[in-house]
Structure formats: C-alpha cells, structure tokens
Amino acid sequence: MTALDQSPASPVPPGDGAGRTTVPSRPPARTGQAPRVLDPIRTADVLAVVGALAAALATTGLLWTELAPFTGALGYVVVTWCLFVVIYSVLVSFDENRPGIRDRVAAVVVHSLAVVVVAALAFIVAYPFWHGFKALVHLNFYTQDMHSTGPLDPLTKGGVLHAMVGTLIEVGIALIVAVPLGLLAAVFMNEVPGRLARFVRTVIQAMTALPDILAGLFIYATLILIFGLHLSGLAAACALAVTILPIIARAADVVLRLVPGGLTEASYALGAGQWATVRYVTLPTARSGLSTAVILGAARAIGEVSPVLLTAGATGYLNFSPTNGPMMSLPLLAFTEVQSPEPYQIARGFGAAAVLLVLVLLLFGVLRVIGGHGAGQLSARQQRRRAARSRRDLASYLRRAAAAQAATSAVDCHGAGQ
DSSP: OOHHHHSTTSOOOTTOOSOOOOOOOOOOOOOSSOOOOOOSOOHHHHHHHHHHHHHHHHHHHHIIIIISOOOOHHHHHHHHHHHHHHHHHHHHTTTOOHHHHHHHHHHHHHHHHHHHHHHHHHHHHHHHHHHTHHHHTOTHHHHOOSTTOOTTSOTTSOOSHHHHHHHHHHHHHHHHHHHHHHHHHHHHHHHSOSHHHHHHHHHHHHHHTOOHHHHHHHHIIIIIIISOOOSOHHHHHHHHHHHHHHHHHHHHHHHHHTSOHHHHHHHHHTTOOHHHHIIIIIHHHTHHHHHHHHHHHHHHHHTOOHHHHHHTOOOSSOOOOTTSSOOOOHHHHHHHHTTSSSHHHHHHHHHHHHHHHHHHHHHHHHHHHHHOSOTTOOOHHHHHHHHHHHHHHHHHHHHHHHHHHHHHHHHHHHHHHO
C-alpha cells in the first residue's frame, strides 16, 4: 500500500480494496467586511434625502431672512444644494461605512444635477408656451401672415405662416447643400489620409468656432454685392449652409472613426474596393451616428437669426420663392416681435418661438426615422426583406444543384452508352 493510501485524506472503505481520494471541506474565507446592499432605493435613503432637503431649505431660509444679508433666487438655490449634500452625507454616515458614504453621496449629487438639468430644460420649453399661449390658441395664428397686421391689432388677426414657410425652405435648402458636402468631407478625412486630409480637418475645426454673423457677411459680400443676388431665402440658405457645414463634417468624422476596423478589413479581404467598402460597410454601419450629425446641423441652422437678417431681410408677406424677394423666418420674427412694447406683439413673438420648438421636435423625429436603427439592428421590414432574400438565395442554390446533378447524370449515362 502506498503512502497516499495510508493518508487520512484517502480512507479505504471496508470491503473495497481500491482507494478513494476525498477533499476536505474548507472554512469560509473571512474578509473582515460585511457585504453591502447595492439596492439604489431604500427607505433609509428616502428618509435621509427628505430630511436633508428640509433641513437645507430651513437653514437657507434662516440665512436669507434673519442671519445674513443675502438676496437672490440663484444664490438661494446654490446654497440650499450645498447644504443638502453636506447634511445628507452626515445622515448617511450614521448607517454606512466610508465606501457606502462615498457611494450614496456621489449618487445623490449625480441625480440632483440631473434633476436641475431636466428642470432647466422644462423651464426653457415651457416659458415661450406660457407667454405665447394667448396667441397660440387662435387658428389664424397658423394660417395668416403679417402683411396687413399692425402693432395694435388684436391676436385674432395675423399669424406666423410666412415665417414657418420661410424657415422650412431656408433650412431645407441649407441641408440639401451642407449634408452631402459634410459627409463627403468626413469620408475623405477618414479614407484618404495624408497632408490634404489633415489640412481639411484643421480648416473644419477652425470653422466650427466661426461666428454666425461672419457667414452672413460672407454671403452678403459675395452673392449679394458681387454677383448681384437680391435679399432672398436662397442667400439665407447659403449662409446657413456655411454655418452648419463644419458642424456636420466634424460630427460625421468622429462617427466614422468609431466604425470597427475589422469590418473594413474583412470587406477588403473579400475583394471589395474602397468605394464599395465605404458604400456598403462604413456608411450603413455609421448611419445612426450620421443622422445625429445631421440633427446637430439642423438644430444650429433652424435657430439662426443674424445670417438670415443680413441675407434674407424681413417681411410680413408670405413668399414661396427662395430666389425672389425677402423671406421671413421664425427666429427672426420672434426676435423682432418681442422687442415691441405692445403686449400683442410680444405674445406673437413668444408664440413664434413656441412654434419653432415644435418644428425642431418634428424635424428631429423625421431625421431620426431616416437615420434608422443602429449598426446591426434591423427593423421589422428589414428583417422580412432579409428573410425573403435568404429564401430566394436558397431556392437559387437548390436549382443550381439540381441542374448540376442532372448534367452529371446525363454525362454518366452517355458514357455508359458508349
């Protein structure tokens, strides 16, 4: 019998001559720290948040009214938030250890800042609707222009139809001009590396910080003064295209850099050329990100005032021709109306701003639908088309196999007959 068989870890059961190895059980390891519950919402946390917020509000109110000569709503909010974080950390320290305190304080800071951002966004969106509600409730506000409306006319007369049409025409032409050029520039910077690509990237990065008024002055000095083009929507669209071109190109450049290199290398390995790889691999993979780049450019164009004022002018008439006569836009109308001392004009200005927000949301939705899903995510229609194409390919392969088998059988029969 060997030493292994004689060891206590491998006893020999009675009536069995073969040894059997057993592994002794090990005691559980002691880490010295109890596992911490990672549930984000607990009753103690809710009570700590409510108590810290109440204490912070009461302390700040006492400072603002009795103890210190502080004034202002913004300072009140900032001091309240700082006191809230401090008091919350003290309350959490009664039940948590040091890692737990850091985790809870970081969570409450991040969530509170997110609440502030969402509240600011809600305030920005609701403010024009609140002040322009008196104008928004009238149907004529959406179906009439301002050519026969004076500053003292009631809100039942006049509207922003001419500004809506002008905004859509100008932004549409600007996107038609800037989107292809921006995407081509991004593809060039990614697919054709070299000195020229680096020069183009530098110019685009510099143009991103270009003031909007300079784009309007450039179009005014070239198209209007030199080439004799009148103030029109086309001139404004060209100015907007100059403004958004570097934004689209730079955002698309960043998106194309994120395309995995293995996809393009696999395409080249299968024998596809550079143009086919860009068309069928790179651009479809980055389609969702490219639509985001277009959305950024459209958001910049739809809210511009100074380039439109220099190149398109201002008018109260409805104009569908982008090459003939001045053309009004919603940002310019809101800018001019809110400067009036008359309350009706101010209401129309805020109403125009509210309509502009709605148009921006609709434009974002349309561009997002055009952009489609992300890379590798197919819609239901695309899945059906892919399945139908697979069935057609399978039927084609089966027909080819049957034809090849029939040809082989015919050759065999002909050989056997000879």
